[in-house]
Amino acid sequence: MDRLSGRLILDDQVVPGKLTIENGLITDVAVGADSTAGADPTVGDTFISPGFVDVHVHGWGGHSAMGDRAALDGMARTLLRRGVTSFLPTAVSAPLDELAAFADRVRAWLAVAPGDGAEPLGFNLEGPFLADSRRGAHDPAFLVAPEAVSPVQMAPLLDGLRVITIAPELRGAWPLIASLARLGVVVSLGHSAANLVEARDGYEAGARSTTHLFNAMTGVDHRAPGLAVAALLDDRVYTELIADGIHVDAALWPLITRLKPAERLLLVSDAIPLAGTGDGRGRLGSLEIEIVGERVTLAGTNTLAGSVLALDVAVRNMVDAGIALPAAVAAATRNPLELLGINDRGRLAAGQRADLVELDANLNVRRVMRAGEWLA
Numbered sequence: 082m083d084r085l086s087g088r089l090i091l092d093d094q095v096v097p098g099k100l101t102i103e104n105g106l107i108t109d110v111a112v113g114a115d116s117t118a119g120a121d122p123t124v125g126d127t128f129i130s131p132g133f134v135d136v137h138v139h140g141w142g143g144h145s146a147m148g149d150r151a152a153l154d155g156m157a158r159t160l161l162r163r164g165v166t167s168f169l170p171t172a173v174s175a176p177l178d179e180l181a182a183f184a185d186r187v188r189a190w191l192a193v194a195p196g197d198g199a200e201p202l203g204f205n206l207e208g209p210f211l212a213d214s215r216r217g218a219h220d221p222a223f224l225v226a227p228e229a230v231s232p233v234q235m236a237p238l239l240d241g242l243r244v245i246t247i248a249p250e251l252r253g254a255w256p257l258i259a260s261l262a263r264l265g266v267v268v269s270l271g272h273s274a275a276n277l278v279e280a281r282d283g284y285e286a287g288a289r290s291t292t293h294l295f296n297a298m299t300g301v302d303h304r305a306p307g308l309a310v311a312a313l314l315d316d317r318v319y320t321e322l323i324a325d326g327i328h329v330d331a332a333l334w335p336l337i338t339r340l341k342p343a344e345r346l347l348l349v350s351d352a353i354p355l356a357g358t359g360d361g362r363g364r365l366g367s368l369e370i371e372i373v374g375e376r377v378t379l380a381g382t383n384t385l386a387g388s389v390l391a392l393d394v395a396v397r398n399m400v401d402a403g404i405a406l407p408a409a410v411a412a413a414t415r416n417p418l419e420l421l422g423i424n425d426r427g428r429l430a431a432g433q434r435a436d437l438v439e440l441d442a443n444l445n446v447r448r449v450m451r452a453g454e455w456l457a
């Protein structure tokens with residue numbers, strides 16, 4: 082049995098209190114100023130958050146989600162050190178046979194993923210059903226319209242597929258979105274030139290989320306409203322945000338937090354494999370990219386090519402921008418899990434799996450617990 086004191090980040094408030102952890106689960110949450118919180122100087126200023134969940138991440142620490150088993154191990158372990166306890170390895174657009182091989186590798190790895198790494202919950206396909214005009218850092222050679230891909234070609238991708246990005250205006254998108262939604266796959270609209278009608282049709286077909294809101298999509302143009310408008314005004318749909326202040330200026334974040342119900346916001350990193358390794362050049366899928374500070378671009382261009390963000394930084398950035406800590410944390414924990422239909426973790430409550438992050442007073446990761454074990 083483990084007892085853990087600190088400022089507990091609960092669903093809608095932060096209170097001093099104590100967690101009891103037994104057999105990998107939170108078994109009791111004692112709240113109140115008369116707890117031991119504050120009595121021990123080493124935990125007095127400590128925040129305790131549920132473990133972070135990154136549903137859109139291409140790699141970390143020099144390890145690619147599309148690499149071999151050792152790369153997946155490395156990605157999971159480096160993510161865990163940043164407080165990420167669950168994640169979806171995310172592919173960029175690639176030939177279908179390469180995506181099928183990626184799916185095979187991840188599926189084979191799920192059962193043997195390291196216990197001292199973030200836990201994989203399946204995988205995410207960002208592409209290949211993306212609009213060429215909004216492709217961002219995806220290789221145009223690999224983009225296809227849904228109507229050009231048969232169910233037989235899709236079949237090897239389905240087992241373990243949790244999230245897929247689709248541009249709803251592409252030919253054949255409607256039936257593909259509907260069939261994937263029926264299978265329980267989260268369809269996320271994005272990399273899209275959809276007008277408002279096409280975007281709403283995509284959600285009507287069964288899409289439930291939105292890939293990195295504002296980036297690589299039609300936006301809030303007052304004479305040509307697009308996907309961002311449809312996403313912001315539909316309370317049912319989730320929206321991802323890359324909260325690094327580069328992909329979407331922080332001045333716009335209140336547009337999202339004032340319009341969207343708090344439980345529909347998802348913080349994602351969209352991190353590239355070189356995240357956490359410093360400045361330099363490298364590859365994202367087949368394309369060469371360049372990192373300078375916090376900015377990642379296709380080499381020689383101004384096109385953003387993912388981020389070097391981690392979710393602890395995203396939460397901190399949101400709080401710095403005035404978003405309440407419980408809401409920022411929910412967007413990096415409970416909300417993405419609810420999107421995936423997973424409810425055994427993500428909250429500080431009795432019965433939940435003890436996936437926890439201990440943060441210092443400035444919200445830097447201090448320690449990480451996965452399923453009751455301190456790991457990093």
Ligand SMILES: [Zn+2]
Nearest residue numbers: 137207351387
């Ligand atoms: Zn991405």
